[in-house]
Amino acid sequence: MDPRPVLLAVLTGALLTGAVQTGLAARPAAPLVQGLANGAVTTSAVFDQVSVTAHDPNAVRLLLDGKPLPVVREGNRLVLPKLRLPEGPHTLTARLGRLEAFPQSDVTRTFTVDDTPPQVSLAPVEATDLHEPVTVRGSASGAQRVNINGSEVNVDPDGAFSTTLPSPPGSIALSAVDEAGNVASTEVTVQAHHPGMRGVHMTALAWASPALREPVLQLARDGLIDTVELDIKDEDGEIGYDSQVPLAREIGAAKGYYDARAALDELHGMKIRVVGRLVAFRDPILARASWDSGHHDRLVQTADGQAWASGYGDYTFTNPANQEVRDYNTQLATEAAALGFDDILYDYVRRPEGSLDRMRLPGLQGTPEQAITEFLAQNRDAVHAHGAFLGASVFGIAITRPTQIAQDIPAMSHEVDYVAPMVYPSHWGAGEYGLDDPEAAPHDITARSLADFAKQARQGGAVTVPWLQAFSMHIPYGPAEIKAQIAAAHENGMDSFLLWNAACRYDPAALGG
Structure with a gap:
């Protein structure tokens, strides 16, 4: 047998196999x-x-x-x-x-x-006691993860969820993400139902004076009032009790005129609510200390960078757009709420009067009205966390002239539990609400102005608790004039009120009957 064909076949097969292997290796x-x-x-x-x-x-x-x-x-x-x-x-x-x-x-x-986000909804959330837990319910159909105020919650297969928060926050923010990464969100304001109040104003020094404190306690014993408004920080920037807020101690603002713990225990022991009045941006102590230490941006300034001067003084108004100023007031509010004050009621939560063309608020983003609203928003959850309600005292004129002092009532009403308008008849000018002399018509000016406040405050879910005039200016104000204002508030569905008298003296006859 000739071996050459077999050898040729073997060599050919080897060559082909090598070529295939080489081709696959190069693949x-x-x-x-x-x-x-x-x-x-x-x-x-x-x-x-x-x-x-x-x-x-x-x-x-x-x-x-x-x-x-x-x-x-x-x-x-x-x-x-x-x-x-x-x-x-x-x-x-x-x-x-x-x-x-x-x-x-x-x-x-x-x-x-999949570009379709989850379908989300939140049930209305209401709270009647800020010390008690609140349950949040809603649905997030199609969601893989649901987050409530920064914390993840479990979701049922049908998208329903329920979670309990330890205390009612100012608002509930829902964020839901589906498998594809689509995000849906919504937010609801917690409707905190203020229990109402019939109260009187007391300064820190008045509370420290037995001669002024005892008549107010007697009003409480007689059932004529159920609330005492006690100053936390006043128009002079003085803090009535021995605050532990670091900046307050650094600038010498904590005066210790009264013992907050003792005052709260005494009043709560009588079933009397205590509202802490906190003057926000009229603060001469913080303003002067800030200017002297080079923190000029903490103050409202003139167009050329000087401290804004007004009828209240040269170094008086701090800057509502400055975060350090905001934080100082928020720390005081939180401290007072933690001590047990039932409400934190801000006053002078505004800019000073005057033309904005001549005024500077360093760091302001947006309008002064927005800065005030943002400040209140910063406070609501902070004080709610300690069981306190949040209120804001506002000028009467803010109802028709919100930009004059940066108090936008509808916007503010979204961030507070109640608005406290200072509708003192003596503070309205001739012709307001069609009245030639509003001070001589305590019922009519109060009734007409509060009707407007009720409408605007209601837009954000806030109630209206008016400040009423219990002092005399051009016309003597006695029990009849005070009762006329109380009646006007009642006609507008407001059984709550606070009486203002800088001297902290109140006639029981104005509250009885």
Whole structure:
């Protein structure tokens, strides 16, 4: 037998086998698809996160739903176009297309595009006692994760959820995310129902004086009042009790005129609520100390950078746009709420009177009205966390002239539990509400102005607790005039009121009968 044909066959087979092996060894490695898992649910912007790399990118073709996908090759990367894909199922294929004589090596990713966010809702949340837990209920259909005020909550398969917070915050913020990463959010204001009050104003020094304190305690014993408003920080910037807020101690504002713990225990022991009045931005102690220490931005200034001067003094008004000033007042409010004050009632929560063209509020973003509203928003959750309600005293004229002192009542009403308008008849000018002499018409001016306040405060869910005049200016004010104002408030659905007398002396006859 001639061995040559057999040898030739063996050599030919070896050569062919070697050629195939050489060809397979030269075959490019499969492309690497990153940022897209097989079976993923994602948004239409999916290609913004997807990357494809290959040893030889020129050997790779990309197909979307079977159709060629144009790409840009940068080094070993294939840059996908920034397409926005329609909702529904899709397939991305990375195909090695150079060696067509051999089986193709495809890398395939099937995925679904979903751009529809979860459907979310929150049930109204109401609180009657800020010391008690509150339950939040709602739904987030299609959500994978739900977050309430920064904390994740469990969601039922049908999207329903329920969670209990230790105390009622100022608002409830819901954020829901579905499998694709779509986000839906909503927010509701917690309607904190103030229990109402019939109260009188007391300064820190008045409370420290038995001659002034005892008649007020007798009003409480006789059932004529159920609330005492006691100053925390007054118009002079003095803090009535021995505050531990660091800045208050640094600038010498904590005076210790009365023992807050003893005052609260005594009044609460009599079932009397205690409202802490906190004068915010009229603060001569903080203003003077800040100016002298070089913290000029803490003050409202003139156009040329000097401290704003007004009828209240040269270094008087601090800057509501300054975060250090805001934080100082918020720390005082939180401290007082933690001590047990039932309400924190801000006063002088405004800018000074005067033309804005001649006034500077360093750091102001937006309008002065927005700065005031933001400040109140900063406080609501802080004081609610300690069981206290939040109120804001406002000028009577703010109801028709909100920009004059930066008190936008509808906006403020979203951030406080109640608005306390100072509708003193003596403070209205001739012709207001169609009255030639408002001071001589205590019932009519009070009734007409409070009707407007009730409408505007109601827009944000706040109630109205008016300050009423218990002092005399041009016309003597006695029990009849005070009772006329109380009646006018009642006619507007307001059984609550606070009486103001700077001398802290009140006639029982004005409150009886």
